[in-house]
Amino acid sequence: MKIAITTTGDSLQAPLDMRFGRAVGFLIYDLDKGTAEFVSNSQNLNAAQGAGIQAAQTLVATGAEGLITGHCGPKAFQVLEAAGVAVFNTRAANVDEALTLYKKGDLTAVASADVEGHWT
Amino acid sequence: MKIALASGKGGTGKTTMAVALARAARSPVRLLDCDVEGPNCHLFIKPVLERSEIVTVSVPVVDKNLCKPCGKCAEICRFNAIASIKLAPLFFPELCHACGGCIQVCPENAIGEIQRDVGLLECGSSDGLEFIQGRLMIGEAMATPVIKAVKRYQSDELLTLIDCPPGTACPFAAAVRGCDYVLLVTEPTPFGLHDLKLAVATLRRMGIAAGVIVNRCVDRDNMIAAYCREENIPLHLQVPEQRRIAEASSRGRMLLEVAPEFGSKLREVLQMVTERISGGQR
Numbered sequence: 001m002k003i004a005i006t007t008t009g010d011s012l013q014a015p016l017d018m019r020f021g022r023a024v025g026f027l028i029y030d031l032d033k034g035t036a037e038f039v040s041n042s043q044n045l046n047a048a049q050g051a052g053i054q055a056a057q058t059l060v061a062t063g064a065e066g067l068i069t070g071h072c073g074p075k076a077f078q079v080l081e082a083a084g085v086a087v088f089n090t091r092a093a094n095v096d097e098a099l100t101l102y103k104k105g106d107l108t109a110v111a112s113a114d115v116e117g118h119w120t
Numbered sequence: 121m122k123i124a125l126a127s128g129k130g131g132t133g134k135t136t137m138a139v140a141l142a143r144a145a146r147s148p149v150r151l152l153d154c155d156v157e158g159p160n161c162h163l164f165i166k167p168v169l170e171r172s173e174i175v176t177v178s179v180p181v182v183d184k185n186l187c188k189p190c191g192k193c194a195e196i197c198r199f200n201a202i203a204s205i206k207l208a209p210l211f212f213p214e215l216c217h218a219c220g221g222c223i224q225v226c227p228e229n230a231i232g233e234i235q236r237d238v239g240l241l242e243c244g245s246s247d248g249l250e251f252i253q254g255r256l257m258i259g260e261a262m263a264t265p266v267i268k269a270v271k272r273y274q275s276d277e278l279l280t281l282i283d284c285p286p287g288t289a290c291p292f293a294a295a296v297r298g299c300d301y302v303l304l305v306t307e308p309t310p311f312g313l314h315d316l317k318l319a320v321a322t323l324r325r326m327g328i329a330a331g332v333i334v335n336r337c338v339d340r341d342n343m344i345a346a347y348c349r350e351e352n353i354p355l356h357l358q359v360p361e362q363r364r365i366a367e368a369s370s371r372g373r374m375l376l377e378v379a380p381e382f383g384s385k386l387r388e389v390l391q392m393v394t395e396r397i398s399g400g401q402r
């Protein structure tokens with residue numbers, strides 16, 4: 001199973017990006033193989049609207065079944081939910097820490113978006 | 121004749137000025153409130169609203185039975201209003217700009233249109249003043265269709281005054297489009313000047329003539345006056361900072377009730393603007 005973490009860099013030590021829609025990128029971690037791959041979200045940094053929706057599409061396309069991030073807005077959440085991607089909120093400082101918390105089972109999947117969108 | 125009242129920045133007294141001009145004019149006036157996210161002209165003129173209609177926009181809907189999830193619709197949407205994820209696409213109507221792109225591109229003809237309510241249009245009158253306002257429904261983001269609905273009532277035959285939304289983005293452009301002249305109401309502060317410059321740039325691009333009214337001015341020789349001189353923009357009026365004026369607008373009373381001496385000044389402004397429009401000066 002693959003899990004995605006919003007990040008500002010491409011290594012496990014990179015700081016977690018608290019944003020989802022306008023995150024710099026996602027680190028896609030393969031829990032079975034222990035490998036990691038960086039997927040850029042840069043096309044979205046300047047989106048006038050719907051960045052979360054686009055980011056959610058990009059994420060779903062990577063095949064990740066879970067997302068660990070700081071905050072996730074309602075529209076992105078709707079897309080992720082429809083695609084069956086579980087969302088976990090964390091305040092972990094970096095990607096490695098977030099993964100460790102996840103593996104220990106310290107993160108619980110959220111049932112709804114935790115921030116209001118800009119449009120609601 | 122169509123004159124818009126606008127201000128790059130919010131809270132400069134644009135509505136107060138629109139209402140005062142409407143009341144000061146000697147000829148019949150139609151006042152359009154295009155500030156659809158917070159229409160407040162009605163607080164001052166207290167109109168009797170005679171009829172209303174719902175403003176709708178068409179938004180796409182997908183027939184899940186016809187869709188063979190190919191993702192083409194999501195790809196073409198510049199507004200990120202569609203998400204394509206394995207299954208049939210997900211639509212976010214509140215982000216849709218009704219461009220029709222997805223409908224055209226769908227190879228399965230799976231996308232149709234439905235009407236969605238986005239706002240309310242209300243018409244009425246107050247002491248001989250014709251009044252039309254638009255109001256965006258709560259939670260809606262698309263102001264432009266509602267503004268366009270209000271603007272259908274602008275007229276060349278009588279003096280149409282248009283209270284515009286703040287800012288210089290799409291709603292502002294929709295409100296000033298087709299106007300003969302724009303009166304930019306601003307205040308002599310750096311913020312006021314900054315936003316005035318943005319508004320002037322937008323109007324120049326659109327080819328619409330504009331002049332300036334300075335509100336809350338302490339010193340007649342202020343930074344806005346200097347800017348207007350430099351840029352050769354007519355400065356039509358400077359309204360001094362006065363407690364009674366500020367109190368009047370905060371209580372929903374009209375400028376002319378507390379400061380009747382402005383009546384003749386505002387009529388002069390209208391006269392100047394009329395001359396500029398008929399003279400074809402830009």
Ligand code: SF4
Nearest residue numbers: 197216217219220222
């Ligand atoms: S009509 Fe245009 S803006 Fe609306 S969803 Fe389709 S492509 Fe996007």
Ligand code: SF4
Nearest residue numbers: 187188190191193226
């Ligand atoms: S373009 Fe048509 S067929 Fe393709 S995903 Fe969109 S709705 Fe479905």
